[in-house]
Amino acid sequence: MEINVVSILLVLIPLFLNLVLGAYILLKFHKDDQNNVFLLFLGSLISWQLLEVLIRLRINEESKFLIDSYLCFGWIFLGAFLLHFTVLLVRSPLKNRRLFFVINYGVTFIFYLLYINYPEPVAFSYHPFFSDIPVTRPGSPDTFKRAWIILQVFSALFIMGYFIKNSLRQKRQLNRVRQVRLVFIGVLIPAIVGFFTQWLLPLFGVEDIAITATSMTTISVFTFYGMVRYNLFNYFEHISFEEVFKKMKSVMVLFDSNLNVLLQNEYTSTITGVEISSEINLRELLDDKSRLALDSALKSQSKLNELIELLIKNKEGNEIPVEASVHKIGVVMGNELFLLLGNDIRETFQYKQKLMVFNKYFKYFLEASNESFFELNPSTKEISWNDTEFKIFGEEKIELLYSFTGLERFFNDANPNWEFVKLKNWIYGMNRKPISLFFNFKKCNGEHLYLSLNAIKVINDQKGNYRVIGTVRDTSSEYEYFKKVAEKDVILREIAWIQSHRIRAPLANILGLVWMLKTDRDIELEERNELLDALELSAEELDNVLKDIVNKANEIDA
Incomplete structure (x- = not known):
């Protein structure tokens, strides 16, 4: 018996197309559950088509039985993977039901064990064009196994059809409906072919026709078209706004121009104590200062998207500090809609309050002391003070104090000072130890100041960038005393x-x-x-x- 090349090509070409499609999805798309299950479906289809190719090569009986025992899992698990993929594609509640997975894969696995462990060997019938074709064995569970696979395939079609029917009028679901419709058409053609050729006709004694594996290529073709045309398998395409809005651990409030709350997420409901379904105005949750800040942001387009601090009141009357931003998302039926995004900053707010108190007392300390604090940027030579330099230097030298270049000119030209040379060498040198120096500083009015300087280098990062931070103290009275x-x-x-x-x-x-x-x-x-x-x-x-x-x-x- 000769090998029919046309018969082999009918399966070999779809096999090659599925290999290319599987590699493309594996390399290009995100590895989520939906994509992974579809790859398993493609793998089982490739295994089935490879089995068909090898059998049609007219190999010997022993090799034929051996190959079938290794590759039969492909067509046996095809329906299980297809049903699982469909549930994920339409986001059916079944995807979270453990019983569904137990039945879908458990029953399929039992049929697989019965198929490979049945006492009688696998039966083949010869066809002039398709060569050897596996047929059901009398008295074996083969017929029920095929019925189970058909049930899985048509269940997948039913789930997709039900989703298409219920989502046609939802504009936000339009793209996904198109995706599911393409997969539905791709599955429907081989499902009908398989139903008649693999199950119904053999019941009436009609010989099997081995075209189901070839017809399965329509799934690959329509799937590829769905990827190109409607972003099928695009990870971000299938991110649910409702799920993100619901699960975000941030304050999220959708409201209109009158501040009527249209939607809030669970996190906002938890911290405010207001039910998600309650009708409430955002003004009721804000204090006076926060209302003014929010109104100002809404009236000024330039302030939209900028961060503002709000105090949101909960049912107990406690105020919760929130750092938020307001975003305009569109106009619906003449009403402008806005989205408030914010983070609960209670912990940060407490630290900020403590820091404000600390800064307040530190300011008193600075005013009471005769020391001036400064920060020098060696790269720009800019000097920043703490507003106490006037107590030491007076108003005359004010321009001089904010530039290290100006101080260099003063000490080198008007009044050369070797202590200043030491300071400069230390600032731009490799020595990182703290330094203490004394200066004789002559003011414009002729008065001499005897200054004590203490400074350290603060390293900002691993690249060696640093700042010089120090204090200057007027020691003139001490100098006169010791003199x-x-x-x-x-x-x-x-x-x-x-x-x-x-x-x-x-x-x-x-x-x-x-x-x-x-x-x-x-x-x-x-x-x-x-x-x-x-x-x-x-x-x-x-x-x-x-x-x-x-x-x-x-x-x-x-």
Whole structure:
């Protein structure tokens, strides 16, 4: 018996088309449940068509039975995958029913086990054109298996037809109706062919006609057309606005120009305590300040889509801070519709309140201190202060303080300062340790300021970008105080030197002269007078030293 090439091509060409279609869907489209199940359906169809090709090659009996045992799952599970895909395509409630999957796949799997484990081998009948064709075995469950597959296919057609009938008048479902209609037509043709050739005719003893696997190509053709024309298998096409609106964990309110709430999601209903189906005006949920902010956003087109802060009141009277934006979505029956999108920022709001209190007290601290805080951007050389620089520098140098370039010019030209050179080298150098420096700053009025500067480098990211943050403190009073202390210290040192050096000579002379007068009894009158004169001179010298000490002491008290 010769191989019929035409018969083989009738199955081989659809097999190749399905392989290409499967690869295209696998590589191009999102891997969601619907696409994955359709790929399983294509895989089972490819397996069935491959079985048909191999059998028509006129292989030996042993190989024929072996190949059928491996590839028969394709046509047995074809109906199960098709029904599952249909349920996902029309978003039938069955997709969430466990019983549906147990029956759909469980019964199919039982028929598969019965088919491959039946005592009698698979029966084939020879046809001059189609070669060997699998037929039902007498007394076996083959007939019921085929009936089950037909039931699955026609159930899929019924579900698609029911969806098309109920969704024709819904404009938002129009594109999906077109998609389902194409799949319906693609399934209907092989379903009718299979019903007659694989089940009904054999019941009346008519020989099987093996064209069902070939006719299944219409599913591939219509599916491909649906992809090109109506975005079938497009993931975003099948995102349900209702589901997104319902499940979003954000405040979502649809309202008209009069602020009448038309729709709100579950999250909004939960935080406000207002039932989803309740008729309410948005003004009832807002405080006065929030109403003004919302009205301003609606009246000004430029403020639409911008973030605004609202306080939404719940049933208990508590105010919930929400950061929201208003978006105009269209006009329906003469009414403008708006969508409010917002996030509950209660936690952030609490931190913000604490930060405001902290900033308030920090401002008091800055006003009470004699320090000025600054931030320097080394790349732009801009300097930012905290509004306390006027206390230190006055109004004259204000332009100078906001540019590091201006400070460079001042310290290098008008009043060279090596401390400033150290500061510049530190700012633009690799050293990241904190730095402390002192500056002598001369104001326009001639007054000198003695400043203490402490600064650190704050690294912003891994690329090495940084800022210099520091404080400047006016230490002029401390400087003057320590200057006076140093001057007094010099005087005290001089007093100590006088006491230790100048006072010794006259005091030693006096002590020596007194000792001579006491011990030398044979001294003459003239010599005695000379000793008394010397004693008087030493006393006067000692008196002068003591007067110098008193004068130095008076300088300390002055």
